[in-house]
Each structure stands twice: as structure tokens, then as C-alpha cells.
Amino acid sequence: MTLTETPLAASPPSKTPKPSKPRRRSKQGRDAWLLMLPALVPVVLFSVYPLAQGILLGFTDAEAGLNVTTNFNGAENYQKLAGNELFWNSFRIGLVWAFGVTILQFLASLGLALLLNLDLRFRWIARTLALVPWAMPPVVIAIMWRLMLNPTYGPINEGMRAVGLPGDINWLGDFSTALPAVIVVGVWAGMPQTTITLLAGLQSVPTDLHEAAAIDGAGVWQRFWHVTLPALRPIIIAITTLDLIWNFNSFALVYVLTAGGPGGQTMLPMLFAYNEAFRYGNFGYAAAMGNVMVVVIAVFLFVYLRGQARSRLS
Amino acid sequence: MTTTTMSPRTRRVARPLQYLALLGYVIFLGFPLLFLVLTAFKTPQELISPNPTFFPTNPNFDNFVQAIDKANLIHAAGNSLIVAVSTTVIVTIISLPAAYALARFKTKLRGVATGWILLSQVFPFILIIIPLFLVLKQIGLVDSLLGLILVYTVWSLPFALWMLQGYIAGIPVELEEAGAMDGASRLRILRVIILPLLAPGLVATSLFTFISGWNEFFFALVLIQDPALQTLPLTLARFVGAEGQVQLGQLAAASLLATIPSLLFFAIIQRRLTSGLLSGAVKG
Numbered sequence: 023m024t025l026t027e028t029p030l031a032a033s034p035p036s037k038t039p040k041p042s043k044p045r046r047r048s049k050q051g052r053d054a055w056l057l058m059l060p061a062l063v064p065v066v067l068f069s070v071y072p073l074a075q076g077i078l079l080g081f082t083d084a085e086a087g088l089n090v091t092t093n094f095n096g097a098e099n100y101q102k103l104a105g106n107e108l109f110w111n112s113f114r115i116g117l118v119w120a121f122g123v124t125i126l127q128f129l130a131s132l133g134l135a136l137l138l139n140l141d142l143r144f145r146w147i148a149r150t151l152a153l154v155p156w157a158m159p160p161v162v163i164a165i166m167w168r169l170m171l172n173p174t175y176g177p178i179n180e181g182m183r184a185v186g187l188p189g190d191i192n193w194l195g196d197f198s199t200a201l202p203a204v205i206v207v208g209v210w211a212g213m214p215q216t217t218i219t220l221l222a223g224l225q226s227v228p229t230d231l232h233e234a235a236a237i238d239g240a241g242v243w244q245r246f247w248h249v250t251l252p253a254l255r256p257i258i259i260a261i262t263t264l265d266l267i268w269n270f271n272s273f274a275l276v277y278v279l280t281a282g283g284p285g286g287q288t289m290l291p292m293l294f295a296y297n298e299a300f301r302y303g304n305f306g307y308a309a310a311m312g313n314v315m316v317v318v319i320a321v322f323l324f325v326y327l328r329g330q331a332r333s334r335l336s
Numbered sequence: 337m338t339t340t341t342m343s344p345r346t347r348r349v350a351r352p353l354q355y356l357a358l359l360g361y362v363i364f365l366g367f368p369l370l371f372l373v374l375t376a377f378k379t380p381q382e383l384i385s386p387n388p389t390f391f392p393t394n395p396n397f398d399n400f401v402q403a404i405d406k407a408n409l410i411h412a413a414g415n416s417l418i419v420a421v422s423t424t425v426i427v428t429i430i431s432l433p434a435a436y437a438l439a440r441f442k443t444k445l446r447g448v449a450t451g452w453i454l455l456s457q458v459f460p461f462i463l464i465i466i467p468l469f470l471v472l473k474q475i476g477l478v479d480s481l482l483g484l485i486l487v488y489t490v491w492s493l494p495f496a497l498w499m500l501q502g503y504i505a506g507i508p509v510e511l512e513e514a515g516a517m518d519g520a521s522r523l524r525i526l527r528v529i530i531l532p533l534l535a536p537g538l539v540a541t542s543l544f545t546f547i548s549g550w551n552e553f554f555f556a557l558v559l560i561q562d563p564a565l566q567t568l569p570l571t572l573a574r575f576v577g578a579e580g581q582v583q584l585g586q587l588a589a590a591s592l593l594a595t596i597p598s599l600l601f602f603a604i605i606q607r608r609l610t611s612g613l614l615s616g617a618v619k620g
Contacts, residue, residue: 060429064486158551162572
């Protein structure tokens with residue numbers, strides 16, 4: 023899925039003369055409503071309504087438990103949040119995670135997509151392998167990497183020992199290595215969508231542009247920089263935007279890998295809010311965290327997309 | 337960067353480097369998978385041996401048998417199957433007409449629906465799950481597979497709609513018009529002309545919905561507390577907490593078993609999924 027809107031086939035051109043057009047349109051509108059209704063009802067009941075409710079909850083003191091009265095408390099949650107160092111620390115970690123994974127994922131996927139776009143032998147192996155993480159449950163990916171990173175029996179430490187490096191690093195348990203290790207796993211898990219999307223984009227870059235540039239004496243690097251990248255631009259923007267959102271909101275992978283540890287070093291905002299809501303029962307406070315997350319991610323997206331739109335115009 | 341536009345000299349230098357890079361990717365992507373498979377076939381003694389061998393010396397299915405036995409995998413897989421299949425059926429049935437309307441009618445609803453599909457990606461699940469949890473609790477659907485099916489349905493609907501409307505938009509309207517000229521009713525046109533052409537896309541969308549439901553973790557974690565109702569990812573995650581070194585093999589075996597269905601389905605649809613992405617990208 024890309025953010026770029028697929029142009030859709032136009033609705034059946036009306037062959038009837040002009041006067042009857044309004045009636046036809048209103049009939050179409052009614053048909054559309056009828057067809058959408060079965061999808062609309064559950065979405066409104068179990069998605070739109072809870073979401074609105076969730077945003078509102080962020081302005082209340084709602085708590086888990088029976089017979090607890092819920093009151094609006096205005097900005098109180100946010101004042102409390104502003105002074106909650108743990109939350110901001112988790113927020114910082116969340117941003118490092120989301121941007122770290124998105125950027126590394128993009129670079130790694132672009133490299134792989136460029137290779138897959140070449141006429142290399144055995145590229146089908148890499149192509150198949152690149153797709154597998156897409157189908158795997160995040161929980162399984164996390165378990166697999168726990169085995170890989172196991173301090174005593176994991177092959178990574180063993181490999182390091184084999185070449186004479188200190189192979190006793192507790193990757194997921196050490197303060198300094200936990201976040202980088204988790205980011206690597208995040209990159210691994212998210213490569214398929216990014217690679218395939220970029221590959222699709224690469225295949226749509228017209229070859230005659232490349233040939234023209236080559237005739238003009240442009241080198242490989244120059245052609246990549248001045249022909250390939252500009253042509254890929256809309257796709258790059260779309261996929262990095264989606265990746266950023268997905269990564270910022272991701273949960274299962276890190277929950278199983280580290281559960282936020284050690285000492286909160288990998289406590290992504292989603293995990294933090296989950297604990298607040300379902301471990302300590304502070305629903306209102308947790309919803310307030312969710313609201314802050316939405317605002318921050320929206321601001322980032324706004325700045326990013328506007329920046330891209332501007333530089334495209336100039 | 338096609339090879340045709342590369343000078344022979346550059347090519348001679350670049351080719352080995354390209355293969356080297358490709359090998360690097362294959363190792364990064366493939367090694368963890370290989371290791372998972374090998375671990376699943378190792379005995380507990382082998383796993384904790386001070387001089388571990390890379391390949392299992394005596395590969396057998398003990399870990400698989402024990403994992404199924406101990407962790408109640410079959411029961412959990414049954415729950416996952418019920419949830420994923422029900423979700424898929426419901427989503428397919430309700431998204432089909434909606435996707436058709438989205439693809440074929442130009443109404444205001446189209447803009448609203450598209451906006452919602454994109455917006456639904458942005459909001460963190462935590463904002464949705466808290467009120468959803470409260471609502472489901474009120475109607476007695478917390479700790480019930482039905483509640484989970486409901487949530488999964490709503491949650492996979494946007495993506496299914498998006499995929500399906502893309503496939504429908506790819507079917508020329510002229511075919512429908514031709515049918516209408518021949519006097520066929522709208523329903524007949526849909527059944528005889530559109531449905532057969534849509535079948536591959538429909539299958540891809542359904543299987544994708546199934547995979548999402550089968551793999552999902554967060555909603556299940558919040559909504560299911562009763563051990564008897566746990567889905568497969570929940571059971572696996574619980575298994576992790578209790579892992580002793582000896583059980584690594586069983587953990588790996590259970591993980592592999594849990595991955596097989598989605599991997600199998602994904603293998604079926606991946607061509608279509610990637611070509612769908614491709615067409616979307618090209619048009620964009």
C-alpha cells in the first residue's frame with residue numbers, strides 16, 4: 023500500500039442527456055451508501071466511536087475497576103505528564119527507535135532493491151528471504167532474535183568468540199546494547215514492505231532516461247543521484263512516512279524481546295502506555311499519553327510532508 | 337541502474353562487489369531463520385553443550401512433540417484458527433460491496449472512506465484499545481473469542497478495503513457497460529462478469545486478512561485473559577517468560593509451527609501482493 027492515491031477508473035460515463043443527471047447521481051449516492059453500510063456500521067461502532075471516546079478519555083481521571091466514577095479533569099493529565107520524567111524518557115526512546123529503524127530500514131531496503139533490480143544470478147534467494155519476515159508473527163520474530171542474541175548460546179556471541187572478540191555480551195540485557203539490538207531486529211522485521219515497494223518504484227523508472235543520461239556521460243553514481251532518486255521520490259516519501267508511523271506504534275516485537283527492559287532502556291511509548299493502562303489501571307492517564315503521541319507524530323508528519331512538498335516545488 | 341547502461345570496465349569492477357553485497361543481505365535475512373530451524377531440531381544436551389555444533393547431530397522431532405504437548409499448542413492453534421477464519425469471512429463479505437462502491441461510484445463517501453483508511457494507520461492502538469476494552473466489557477465480550485473477532489474485523493477492514501478497491505478499479509468498466517447493454521441485471525453483471533475477474537484479488541485479500549489475524553498479538557494480549565482462550569501468539573509469548581535454557585529447542589519448534597500457516601498462505605499470494613503494490617506504485 024502506498025500513500026499515493028491510485029487513480030481509479032472513472033464512474034460509468036453517463037450516456038443519458040443532461041437533464042436527468044442529478045437524479046442519476048442521487049441514485050448513485052444512495053447505492054453507494056447501501057453498499058458501504060455493512061462495512062460502515064462496525065467501523066463506526068468499534069473504531070470511530072472508541073477512538074473519539076479514547077481522545078476524550080485522555081481528559082478524564084478514568085480508572086479500571088467497578089463503580090469508579092469518571093470525571094473530566096481538563097488538562098490535569100497533561101500537567102502530570104509534563105512532569106513525568108519516565109514518560110518523556112520513554113518518548114525519547116520511542117523517537118530514537120522509530121527514526122532509527124525507519125532510516126536504517128530505508129537505506130538497507132534501498133540497497134537491496136537496487137541489487138534485486140539488477141540482473142544478478144541467485145537474486146531470487148534474496149528476494150524470497152526478504153519477503154519471509156512479512157509473513158512471520160511478530161512474536162515469532164522476537165523469539166527467533168532472542169535465540170540469536172542469547173548471551174551464552176546465541177550464535178552471535180559464539181561467532182564473536184570464534185574470531186577472538188569478547189563474546190559475552192548480554193545484548194538485550196545490557197544498558198548500552200539493548201536499544202541498538204532491538205533496532206536491528208526492527209529493521210529485519212520491517213524490510214519486506216519497504217524493499218518491495220522501492221523495487222516496484224525502481225522498475226517503473228523509465229530506462230530511456232538512464233540511457234539518455236549515460237549518453238550524456240553521466241556515471242553510475244550521477245545517474246543514481248539525478249535520475250533514479252528523483253523518480254523514486256514519491257514512493258520514498260510514501261513508504262518512509264508509513265514506516266515511521268508503523269514503527270512508532272509498534273508493540274509486539276519489543277514487548278516479547280525485552281518487555282521494555284533493562285531498566286526501561288527499550289520502554290517504547292506504546293509499552294509505557296500499555297503498562298499504565300492495563301497494569302496500573304490508569305485509563306485516563308494512559309489515554310492522555312496516546313493523545314500526546316498522536317499530536318507529536320502528526321507534527322512530525324506535517325513538517326516532513328510539507329518540507330518534501332516544498333522542495334519538490336522549488 | 338540497468339546493466340545495459342554500464343560501461344564494461346565499471347561492470348567488471350562492480351559485479352563482484354554487487355554479489356558480495358547480495359551475499360551480505362542473504363546472510364542477514366536468512367541466517368536467523370536457518371538458526372531457528374536448526375535449534376528446533378537440536379536436543380537439550382546439544383543446546384547447552386560447551387562445544388556446540390552448528391548443525392544438529394541427531395535431528396529428530398522430539399522438540400515439536402514436546403512443545404505441542406506441554407504448551408497446549410493445539411488448543412491455542414484452534415483458537416487462532418477460529419478467530420482468523422471468522423475474521424476473514426466477515427471482512428470479505430462486508431468489504432466486497434463497500435470496495436465496489438469505493439471503486440466505481442464518485443461520491444463524497446469515497447473521500448471520507450479514503451481519509452479514514454489512512455487515518456486509521458496513524459492513531460496508536462492504545463487510544464483505541466482502552467475505550468474498546470470498556471465497551472466490550474460492558475457487553476460481555478472481553479475474554480471471548482467473539483470480541484476478538486469483532487476487533488480484528490474492524491482492524492483489518494481498512495487494509496482489505498484498500499486492496500479490494502484497487503483490484504476492482506483494475507477491471508475495465510466497459511465490461512460492465514457491455515453487460516448492461518445486453519440487458520443483464522446489475523446483480524447478474526457482478527456475479528457473471530466481475531466476480532470471476534476479481535477472484536484472484538479476492539483470494540489475495542482474504543489470505544492477507546487471515547495472516548493478519550493469525551499473527552496479531554496486541555489486541556489479544558489486552559482482551560484475552562482466560563488461558564483456555566489464548567491464541568497462538570499469546571501462548572508463545574507466555575512460553576518465552578518461562579524459558580529455561582533446556583527449553584530453547586521447544587520454543588524454536590513451537591515458533592516454527594506457528595509460522596507455517598501464514599508462511600504457506602503468504603507464498604500463495606506474494607506474487608499478487610507484490611504485483612498489486614507494483615501497479616499502485618506505477619500509477620502513483
